[in-house]
Amino acid sequence: MDNIQLTNSEQILSSKPKKEKTILDWLKNNLFKDWKNTLLTVVALIFSIYILSKVFHFIFTSDWEVVTNNFRLLMIGQFPQEEIWRVWVGVLFISALLGLSWGLWRGIIGHVAITIGVLLLVFGIMPYTEGNSKVNLFISIALMAAFYFIGRKAAHVFKILTLVLWILYLPVTIGVLNGFGILEPVSTNVWGGFLLTLILANVAIVCSFPIGLLLAVGRRSKLPIIKYSCIVYIEIIRGMPLIMVLFIGQLLLPLFVGSEIQLDNVLRAMIAFTLFSAAYLAENIRGGLQSIPRGQFEAAQALGLNNIKLMVFVILPQALKAVIPAMVGQFISIFKDTSLVAVIGLTDFLGIGKKIAANPEYLGKYLEIYIFVAFFYFIFCFLMSHVSKQLEASLGVGKR
Structure with missing residues (x-):
């Protein structure tokens, strides 16, 4: 028994600790393992650099005035200028709901909230975005963040309330855009x-x-x-x-x-x-x-x-x-x-x-x-x- 224990101890002591793989090891094993992989890697790298150079050249040399001058038209069509606040009500509503849902459930809804938040931030810092729109975009981001922290501290009953709000979101938004029969109606033709x-x-x-x-x-x-x-x-x-x-x-x-x-x-x-x-x-x-x-x-x-x-x-x-x-x-x-x-x-x-x-x-x-x-x-x-x-x-x- 003593010999067996001694042998096991010697095996444990003699076994070398596994070396952690570095980035260089990964590159060697996956991209430069042999001459065929190396050739494919080099060809793919050259092709990727060529494509990316063309893409970046197009992005930075194209005239994006066609987009900036018609940005509002692309987003909301011919919706009346004086009634655009109705659209912002919907944006603020969805921002608050996303933030609250993110705080309550985290997980998947967080990916959606972050993506929407990044889009709002990008449009908020764009130079061609109108002043009022910039303010509303940053308010939407702040609202999302605020309701995220509210959701983290909220009780379980808020989950039921949030689900009800998600159900009501679409009809309420469409109703606000159309006037709800109370406000001046905005025809769907615009x-x-x-x-x-x-x-x-x-x-x-x-x-x-x-x-x-x-x-x-x-x-x-x-x-x-x-x-x-x-x-x-x-x-x-x-x-x-x-x-x-x-x-x-x-x-x-x-x-x-x-x-x-x-x-x-x-x-x-x-x-x-x-x-x-x-x-x-x-x-x-x-x-x-x-x-x-x-x-x-x-x-x-x-x-x-x-x-x-x-x-x-x-x-x-x-x-x-x-x-x-x-x-x-x-x-x-x-x-x-x-x-x-x-x-x-x-x-x-x-x-x-x-x-x-x-x-x-x-x-x-x-x-x-x-x-x-x-x-x-x-x-x-x-x-x-x-x-x-x-x-x-x-x-x-x-x-x-």
């Missing part, structure tokens, strides 16, 4: 730019999710009238291009609701986007429902759960968790597809950019305007993708 893009995308995402959820569950119903009604709706909508759905919303929807109800073009577009997105979300969620093993249903039924409790507490959480990537992909798609409203006469973010590029005063400067528009689309699409990735990681999607 809504445009990034403001219109965000409103259409938010309404479509928020409203299509519950509809798609009901359609997916209804398609699995044992009642034939519910099952086949859902199937017919889903297959018809998925069999039509979005442009056709938009035209149906503009031309045929008023005939169905009657002349007593007046639907403006923006509301028709919201309905069309919502109905279109709901059909695709329904199929995504149905895929998640089909991935749930039969044993989950049987186990829940053995515990005495009725069909509603079984679906709400056992099946749907697992199904939605499994299809997070597909659902977020659909949300990103609908956000980008809002640019199609140009075919029905609405001027969204890209539509405003096209009109500016067609202006004889800015002839030949279309590349600057399109890159600026593409940058905004990229930021928000990347943000949704990043949130999806973080949500999957926190829920352990794909892990056993």
